[in-house]
Amino acid sequence: MNAMTHPLTHLVNLAKPLNFSQYSEQGGYVGARNALLEYSPEQVLELVKSSELKGRGGAGFPTGMKWSFVPQFDEHDRRAAQNKYLVCNADEMEPGTFKDRLLLEGVPHQLIEAMIIAAYTIGANKAYIFLRGEYFLAAQRLQQAIDEAYQAGWLGKNIQQTNFHLDLYLHTSAGRYICGEETALINALEGKRANPRAKPPFPQVAGLFGKPTIVNNVETLSNLPHILKNGVNWFKELSPGSDAGTKIYGACGRVKTPGLWELPMGATIGQVLNDHAGGLCEGLSLKGLLPGGASTDFLLPEHLDTPMDYDSIAKAGSRLGTGGLIVLDDKNCPVAMVLNLLQFFAQESCGWCTPCRDGTPWAVELLTRIEQGTGTVDDIDSLLKLCDFMWIGKTHCALAPGAVEPLKSALKYFNDDFVEHIEKGCCPYHGGH
Amino acid sequence: MNIVNQVMPHPNNYLTDAELAQIDHEISIMETREAAGIEALKIVQAHRGWISDDSLLAIAHYLQMSSAELEGVATFYNLIYRQPVGKFVIHLCNSVSCHLTGYAEVLAAVKQYLGIEYGQTTQDGLFTLLSNACLGGCDKSPVMMIGSEHYQQLTPDLAIDILEQLKQTAKSHGGDS
Numbered sequence: 315m316n317a318m319t320h321p322l323t324h325l326v327n328l329a330k331p332l333n334f335s336q337y338s339e340q341g342g343y344v345g346a347r348n349a350l351l352e353y354s355p356e357q358v359l360e361l362v363k364s365s366e367l368k369g370r371g372g373a374g375f376p377t378g379m380k381w382s383f384v385p386q387f388d389e390h391d392r393r394a395a396q397n398k399y400l401v402c403n404a405d406e407m408e409p410g411t412f413k414d415r416l417l418l419e420g421v422p423h424q425l426i427e428a429m430i431i432a433a434y435t436i437g438a439n440k441a442y443i444f445l446r447g448e449y450f451l452a453a454q455r456l457q458q459a460i461d462e463a464y465q466a467g468w469l470g471k472n473i474q475q476t477n478f479h480l481d482l483y484l485h486t487s488a489g490r491y492i493c494g495e496e497t498a499l500i501n502a503l504e505g506k507r508a509n510p511r512a513k514p515p516f517p518q519v520a521g522l523f524g525k526p527t528i529v530n531n532v533e534t535l536s537n538l539p540h541i542l543k544n545g546v547n548w549f550k551e552l553s554p555g556s557d558a559g560t561k562i563y564g565a566c567g568r569v570k571t572p573g574l575w576e577l578p579m580g581a582t583i584g585q586v587l588n589d590h591a592g593g594l595c596e597g598l599s600l601k602g603l604l605p606g607g608a609s610t611d612f613l614l615p616e617h618l619d620t621p622m623d624y625d626s627i628a629k630a631g632s633r634l635g636t637g638g639l640i641v642l643d644d645k646n647c648p649v650a651m652v653l654n655l656l657q658f659f660a661q662e663s664c665g666w667c668t669p670c671r672d673g674t675p676w677a678v679e680l681l682t683r684i685e686q687g688t689g690t691v692d693d694i695d696s697l698l699k700l701c702d703f704m705w706i707g708k709t710h711c712a713l714a715p716g717a718v719e720p721l722k723s724a725l726k727y728f729n730d731d732f733v734e735h736i737e738k739g740c741c742p743y744h745g746g747h
Numbered sequence: 748m749n750i751v752n753q754v755m756p757h758p759n760n761y762l763t764d765a766e767l768a769q770i771d772h773e774i775s776i777m778e779t780r781e782a783a784g785i786e787a788l789k790i791v792q793a794h795r796g797w798i799s800d801d802s803l804l805a806i807a808h809y810l811q812m813s814s815a816e817l818e819g820v821a822t823f824y825n826l827i828y829r830q831p832v833g834k835f836v837i838h839l840c841n842s843v844s845c846h847l848t849g850y851a852e853v854l855a856a857v858k859q860y861l862g863i864e865y866g867q868t869t870q871d872g873l874f875t876l877l878s879n880a881c882l883g884g885c886d887k888s889p890v891m892m893i894g895s896e897h898y899q900q901l902t903p904d905l906a907i908d909i910l911e912q913l914k915q916t917a918k919s920h921g922g923d924s
């Protein structure tokens with residue numbers, strides 16, 4: 315592994331992450347130094363735009379474009395906001411997703427360096443890391459890294475003798491998936507019950523405490539030091555396909571070597587599953603998989619050649635999401651798996667809007683009936699209707715459509731399994747473990 | 748803020764100086780007092796094990812927000828306990844990767860060993876059993892969290908060994924005090 319091919323993970327050390335001076339000796343804080351000393355914020359923004367970096371939090375929105383929506387006024391202009399905020403979304407609670415944890419626990423200084431660059435670019439003097447409450451080790455390591463960065467003059471007033479000030483704080487949450495949705499996250503940070511907000515206004519214009527706010531994922535941000543250090547062309551050439559950079563892909567389920575791998579963006583599903591995760595465990599074969607966390611559509615063995623970039627996965631009928639494969643083998647019941655996923659969404663629904671608050675538990679009930687062998691063919695129809703009721707545009711946020719994705723695709727691809735449960739009056743997979 | 752503090756009575760002398768000092772620090776890094784709500788709940792819970800009605804009222808009072816609002820925050824989160832819990836709260840991950848790799852067997856063994864269901868506490872007050880959404884240990888599933896510790900690659904036997912050990916430590920410590 316080297317810095318030029320595995321920028322995000324080459325300094326990861328899970329046993330003992332690099333402290334400030336070790337990280338600096340390995341080339342750390344060079345990107346931030348370049349940004350602050352060589353470039354104006356506008357120039358950094360142009361670099362990030364032309365790097366074509368896209369958000370790694372699930373939606374794949376171009377990072378530079380998102381930043382460009384933050385209003386920029388001369389500081390004496392009365393329209394200029396007194397403050398702007400940068401928030402790092404480290405709430406990672408999407409089932410089957412554990413990539414941000416690697417970066418948080420393994421190389422915390424990289425994230426801090428990245429946040430300095432991002433905050434400088436958008437003109438924020440306050441930044442928060444919103445960390446899920448269960449990542450205790452990450453919290454400890456991040457706080458230590460933040461303290462070291464303050465001591466080294468990389469946080470606080472007049473960073474590296476420039477006019478730029480930045481205070482960076484760690485906020486730890488207390489366990490609720492919806493807090494990862496960026497407007498719910500902002501409500502959570504304000505101390506409110508974390509229901510999502512209506513958009514517009516978008517956070518870039520009116521976010522935390524009503525001020526312009528950028529929310530970016532851990533992995534998205536972690537690319538910045540390397541773009542600033544090695545340049546835009548290097549970043550684009552990392553990947554042979556249509557999307558720039560590398561991606562931390564993952565695999566879990568009953569595969570031989572589950573884990574995480576930083577690969578060029580656009581590695582195929584088959585490469586991740588077979589070359590890196592070692593394929594399915596002995597005696598099992600592939601039934602299907604979710605390519606990017608729980609809120610993505612199932613794909614099938616026939617999709618193994620699909621590159622894991624945003625467009626190719628979309629063309630195959632799913633979403634890249636978080637890039638973590640959740641692998642379903644042929645001895646695990648697909649109905650039970652979908653039931654498990656819907657139980658998650660029903661439990662984590664924030665309850666704000668009716669289609670999701672009522673629809674997700676209803677889907678759980680129908681799936682439970684089918685899985686236990688007491689379902690009817692009408693229940694399948696009802697599930698399909700629910701998929702429609704909970705689709706994009708009918709709910710207040712993207713949680714419910716995210717729940718529909720695995721459900722609807724399972725009804726399509728594994729229809730025979732649903733029907734078999736109903737006809738046999740029991741689960742044909744029972745005892746699959 | 749300081750002026751308000753002087754006018755407000757100390758919230759029934761309920762919160763300890765140690766708790767107040769930690770809460771004040773959290774208030775100092777946020778723009779509003781109520782923004783420190785979740786941190787304040789966690790601080791008091793760390794000292795007292797759970798959030799009683801009295802704790803909730805005292806914190807709401809101190810943050811100058813209504814208790815209903817703070818209750819809305821407290822009940823939103825899985826890691827804020829609004830009922831008394833055991834010395835060890837077991838958070839067993841019930842999400843998809845754990846489901847695919849043997850969660851059901853681990854759950855059955857834990858339930859049988861402790862003689863309780865989800866949401867209950869053992870009679871000796873040692874263990875509370877709760878589920879948890881994906882703990883982010885999907886490559887080493889099944890996973891559970893007890894306190895700040897994550898235990899991975901569980902089997903039914905391993906899970907019970909861990910609980911057995913915790914029980915032993917609690918016993919030997921209990922003898923000291």
Ligand SMILES: Cc1cc2nc3c(=O)[nH]c(=O)nc-3n(C[C@H](O)[C@H](O)[C@H](O)COP(=O)(O)O)c2cc1C
Pocket residue numbers: 368369370371372373374375377380403404405406407408491492493494495496497529530531532534535711712713
């Ligand atoms: C229900 C829900 C949960 C989400 N959880 C996360 C999360 O844990 N981490 C994350 O980075 N983005 C999460 N997102 C996406 C965020 O809303 C947001 O798009 C993302 O943080 C933007 O960062 P990016 O542009 O760097 O990708 C979630 C979205 C939804 C609808």
Ligand code: SF4
Pocket residue numbers: 492510662663664665666667668670671709710711712713714715
């Ligand atoms: S879709 Fe679900 S999570 Fe999103 S606002 Fe509606 S109820 Fe809440």
